[in-house]
Amino acid sequence: MQRTVSARIDLTIEDPARLVFMLAVAGGAPDERLELLANGVALDAADVLELTDAAGSRLHVVEAPAGSLSLSYSATVDGQAAAGSDRPLDLVEYLRPSRYCESDRLGATAVAEFSGLEGHALLDAVSSWVGTRLAYVPGSSGPSDGAVQTLLAREGVCRDYAHLVIALLRSLDVPARLAAVYAPGLDPMDFHAVAEAYVEGAWHVVDATALAPRSTLLRISTGRDAADTAFLSSYGGFVQLDAITVTATADTLPADDIGRLVQLR
Incomplete structure (x- = not known):
């Protein structure tokens, strides 16, 4: 199964703030792109810190200046993506x-x-x-x-x-x-x-x-x-969410057989 997903978030930031995004596919994808525009200027990869938490979730941390900020993310996954954490804990x-x-x-x-x-x-x-x-x-x-x-x-x-x-x-x-x-x-x-x-x-x-x-x-x-799973957390300045767009498609959209167990990958 091939799945294609995307998200775009538009923000207005009154004062500089630390932003933490969680909207990337867990485990990553070969065909994946993340772009951040601050006041119309693309941020370098060095300005975005990627972290992975104990559960395998990917966080993108940005020190955002005052003004407008837009994040665009897209990914295509063929077959199964990474499974969630299976720690004994x-x-x-x-x-x-x-x-x-x-x-x-x-x-x-x-x-x-x-x-x-x-x-x-x-x-x-x-x-x-x-x-x-x-x-x-x-x-x-x-x-x-x-x-x-x-x-x-x-x-x-x-x-x-x-x-x-x-x-x-x-x-x-x-x-x-x-x-x-x-x-x-x-x-x-x-x-x-x-x-x-x-x-x-x-x-x-x-x-x-x-x-x-x-x-x-x-x-x-x-x-x-x-x-633990918010798509956006902000710390510091006031942040206003102006718009959000999410897409998710699959090349096959099967019926859901509620009589069977399904694992999320």
């Missing part, structure tokens, strides 16, 4: 409650709804339960809303669905994490967020939104929750 770290996945507060709910289930059957049950109890409503959630607030509100966007799935699974002692992805077939097109759960000896995708075929997803970043 992951099976401990991704069991813990985190900022947006308050698994310690959802234990009673998880046990009441899913007691006795495990493995593939558990993932199917949690995905279906979350998918039927939440309404997908763009703009319905705030930046500080976690899994508990999402369950109370009964609505959210992809990251809210993923946070609730992750919190419920961690409550049942199943390691679970969040992955930010490019998602061919997603409509409307945007960055997408899904959960991954460790069952039957591997990490498998759980997407309670069912908005894109899981087999086409292309990993950007991986973490405990959205706090």
Whole structure:
């Protein structure tokens, strides 16, 4: 399968700021390009620091001057991209409650709804339960809303669905994490967020939104929750997001067989 993705972000920066972008394909791609324009002038590669975190996510750090800044990224991936982190520590770290996945507060709910289930059957049950109890409503959630607030509100966007799935699974002692992805077939097109759960000896995708075929997803970043996977973080001066455009296509857009486990690569 060949997948082609791109992103463009336009910013206005009131005062100099440090910007951290996470929108490059994890593991890289042979056909990949990243360009930054600050006040209409292209930044040299030496002005952009690329880092890789413990989960394998790629970060691009820029000391941005005041004014306008645009970032354009594109990549084409043939076959499978890099898998996510499989450190032994992951099976401990991704069991813990985190900022947006308050698994310690959802234990009673998880046990009441899913007691006795495990493995593939558990993932199917949690995905279906979350998918039927939440309404997908763009703009319905705030930046500080976690899994508990999402369950109370009964609505959210992809990251809210993923946070609730992750919190419920961690409550049942199943390691679970969040992955930010490019998602061919997603409509409307945007960055997408899904959960991954460790069952039957591997990490498998759980997407309670069912908005894109899981087999086409292309990993950007991986973490405990959205706090670890934001496409843009800014430190210092005030930064305004003026525009964002995301594209993701695949040469084959298969139906998603919800009856099988799918690994994100």
